[in-house]
Every structure is written in structure tokens, then in C-alpha cells.
Amino acid sequence: MSTVEPPVRPAVRVTVGQLRVSDDHDANREVVRRAFDTAARTRADVLVLPEYASGFDPRGTGPEHAEPLDGPFVSLLRERAAATGVAVVAGTTLPGSTPERAVNAVVAVAADGALAGVYRKVHLYDAFGHRESDRLEAGPADAAPLTLDVAGVRLGVLTCYDLRFPESARRAVDAGADVLVVPAAWAAGPLKAEHWRTLATARAIENTAVVVAVGQAGRGVTGRSLVVGPDGVVGLELGDEPELRTVDLDPEALAGVRETNPSLAHRRYRVVPAV
Incomplete structure (x- = not known):
């Protein structure tokens, strides 16, 4: 009697959380709690x-929405x-250096609950x-890129307007980011x-990296979250309503693209933060 081996899924599974966010912090935390439940189920x-x-x-x-790193969110x-x-x-x-200023930040938290870093x-x-x-x-331009290792794949973090600046993405890739x-x-x-779709696709192609671009849904924002492969193929694209979707990222496919298109190895310039 033959046995069938269970399928081996790709190394990293990502839940894209395209949320509608309000000015009610308590309500937003409840939405995030439910997003975790969905991610855990998948x-x-x-x-x-x-x-x-x-x-x-x-x-x-602005600062009226700022919370410290040890705050509720x-x-x-x-x-x-x-x-x-x-x-x-x-x-x-996050709170800024004065009461009149705040900091737009992204936090990375590891699976054990440790705060892995802040961008x-x-x-x-x-x-x-x-x-x-x-x-x-603004954050310091010369700060080390924020990366997070998940299931053998390294994630590098940008946020929103940074997508228009290829240097930001390249610095993350130089720090070892695959995604x-x-x-x-x-x-x-x-x-x-x-612009959002084109820029996300460009950052994927030029860095032979996966791009997971997660937008807010709701008034005044675009939604349209994307997962773009390192070959520029859009594998997931959401609409403008709140939605959670889970996708698998295959590191072997990433390695294959980088072998076929070794453009990172052909670079003749380096990215240096401006003073």
C-alpha cells in the first residue's frame, strides 16, 4: 500500500490585512484583533x-493619534x-520630539511577541x-533598514510615499530583504x-524581490493592496473595500528569478543616504 506525502507549502505564508482605519483607537484595536484571528486560522x-x-x-x-511603543496598540x-x-x-x-510633532512609524513584531524593530x-x-x-x-535617512526574518525569508520594510523612492527599496534589499x-x-x-500599482511592480522587478504592498481601505485612501512577484507578475490585487487575504510566497521561485535575471549582481552603483 503506497502512502501519499502531504504537500509541502512554501516557506512563508502572508496575510494581507487591508483594513478600514478610523480615529477611534479602541475600535481599530478590535479590528486588528480579528485580523490576527483570521491570520491564525489560515x-x-x-x-x-x-x-x-x-x-x-x-x-x-498627527500627534493627537500618537502612542508610545509601550502603549495600547x-x-x-x-x-x-x-x-x-x-x-x-x-x-x-509615535510621539515626536516635541508635543507638536509625531512620527509616522512601522513596527515589526516577531512571532514570539518580541518587538523586532521600528522604522x-x-x-x-x-x-x-x-x-x-x-x-x-522624518526619521533619520541613515538609520539601518528595518528587516524581519520570517520562516527563512527576510522582509524589508518601507511605508507609503517611500514607494516612490527606489533608493529606499534598494537599501532594504542591500540589507538582505527578499520581500x-x-x-x-x-x-x-x-x-x-x-501610480501605486506601477511603482509596486517597478520595485519588484528592479530588485527581483516580492513586494507586499498593503493599503488602507476607506475614505480618502486607495486600498488596492498588491502582492507582486520578483518577475513583476501581480499575483494578488484587492479592490477598495476592507478585505483579508492569505497568500503563499515561494522562496524557490524567488531564487529562480534571481538566477535568470542577476541584475542585482550587475550593479555598478551603491545607495548612500543624503546628508
Whole structure:
């Protein structure tokens, strides 16, 4: 009697959490709690949540939404990660250096609940009629890239407007990232959804990396979360409503693309942070 071996799934399973985020922090934490439940049911290795997942105002998110790293939002992420075994990457807002300023940040929490690191957004969104710099202070351009190792795959973190700057993605890849994770609250407007898709695809192709770009859903933002393969093929694309979807990322396929297209090895320039 022959036996059939169970299928071996790819090394990392990702739950894309395209959430609608409000200015009610308690309600947002409940939405995040349910997203963890979904990720755990699907046996995900990591949950990716959008920019400003702790609290959001489409007119501009500032210090009134800031919470410290030991505050309720990050504490919930750490508690749920430890309880479910699901790592998480999520946008939040931290206090700035003065009461009038905050920091747009992304935190990475490992599956054991340990805070693995914090990325403070370098490129503030002063474009298309928005001015984040009126409320926020930028993170240091020379800070080490935020990476998180999950199931043998290294994730590198950017956020939202950073997607327009290929240097940010390349620095993460130089730090060993196989997957670029981009939490966003991508502002809606003419051609903005097209820009989002095109830029995510470009970052994937030029870095021969997977791009997991997770947008907020709701008023004033685009949604349209994407998972793009290292060959530029869009494997998942959501609409503009809240949705959670789980996808498998295959490191062997990634390695195959990098062998066929060794453009990273052919580089003649390096990325150096501006002073």
C-alpha cells in the first residue's frame, strides 16, 4: 500500500490585512484583533497591516493619534503575536520630539511577541496637496533598514510615499530583504491607483524581490493592496473595500528569478543616504 506525502507549502505564508482605519483607537484595536484571528486560522506566518493602523484621519494624522511603543496598540500587537504565533508588520504613530510633532512609524513584531524593530518614515508626504511635515518629523535617512526574518525569508520594510523612492527599496534589499513590505494609506486621487500599482511592480522587478504592498481601505485612501512577484507578475490585487487575504510566497521561485535575471549582481552603483 503506497502512502501519499502531504504537500509541502512554501516557506512563508502572508496575510494581507487591508483594513478600514478610523480615529477611534479602541475600535481599530478590535479590528486588528480579528485580523490576527483570521491570520491564525489560515496558519499564516506573518500579518501585514496598513500605515496608520492604530488611528487615522484622512485630513491629516498627527500627534493627537500618537502612542508610545509601550502603549495600547503595540502592546496588543505583541500580545496577539505571542498568543497566535503570527508575526506582524503594522503602521502606527509615535510621539515626536516635541508635543507638536509625531512620527509616522512601522513596527515589526516577531512571532514570539518580541518587538523586532521600528522604522520611522524617512520621506514625508508633502505632495499632491498633502503636507505630512506640518504634523510629523522624518526619521533619520541613515538609520539601518528595518528587516524581519520570517520562516527563512527576510522582509524589508518601507511605508507609503517611500514607494516612490527606489533608493529606499534598494537599501532594504542591500540589507538582505527578499520581500519588500509596504504598509500604506495611499491617498486617493487622479491616477493615484495607477501610480501605486506601477511603482509596486517597478520595485519588484528592479530588485527581483516580492513586494507586499498593503493599503488602507476607506475614505480618502486607495486600498488596492498588491502582492507582486520578483518577475513583476501581480499575483494578488484587492479592490477598495476592507478585505483579508492569505497568500503563499515561494522562496524557490524567488531564487529562480534571481538566477535568470542577476541584475542585482550587475550593479555598478551603491545607495548612500543624503546628508
